Amino acid sequence: MSNPPIKRHKALRNLSREHHDGLIFALRLQKGVAKRADLQSMEEYATWFWENHLLPHFQLEEERLFPMLKGEYELVRDAIVQHQDLKVLFQIQQKTHADFKRIYELLQKHIRLEERELFNLIQSTLSEQQLAIYEKIHKRQESCALWQKPFWS
Template identity: 45%
Template sequence: MAEAPKNKPIKRHKAIQPLSREHHQGLLLCWKIGKGFEKDIEPERMMNYLAWFWENHLKLHFEIEEKYVFPVLGENHELVEQALEEHEHLKYLFQVKEGLADNLKTVRRDLEAHIRFEERILFNEVQKIASEEDFQKLKEHHDEEISCGLYQDEFWI
């Protein structure tokens, strides 16, 4: 599949825009992990943030994608299969309780790659074939970006 140019903004259908904004929050999470390592923050503190982020943001985000976005392409579509495999992998990483520093590095790398894949490839394919009914169903169930609130321990600052 052809990849979208990295320097040109991708025009998103209004129904998918909240998911794209949530992807930005995921990229910020990756940045925060990097800042945590730069500041020699204990991995436990960063993993606490990951657990909070999972419960307050990413878990619901994945559910919405799996229920309303991926079915547009069909469960046997190679891009959907890849996205679902990556979701399972990331779900696992967010639950890891040992080897925290290495796990955090893996989360940072793999979450960023997953978001880039969805934004540059998967969502573009969905937009090509989705019907207005598909977009309307997504909009009905997810019209606004998931707000995960404020986290008390801003270790990245």
């Protein structure tokens, strides 16, 4: 059974595109773990992706999007807990292949939660005016630069 594409409100499309980059990142870690790639190369890539993509993405969601919901939602709490859990994993010094596996598994789970459940809640809860305000805040997708040392291939 396949999951049909979800019609995403234009205010959330940049976040969804960033999620796509996050899934590519997770897949690269998965391939690196499978081939037992050099841990230092994986660490450099993970640190770069965390600092330049995931952390700003999480901050934007937590500081600008989630507060617009104005209420207690379990899905929002779950997403924030996953953000915190990922932060802890990224802060591990001298990560092992098992640590990278935990990172990519949790990131994949997190992106599925947001794309399949939380964003649907946001689209059905926020008004068009609120979504337009958020769209102005997040005008463009953060692009993901090409990594010069592909350990995953």
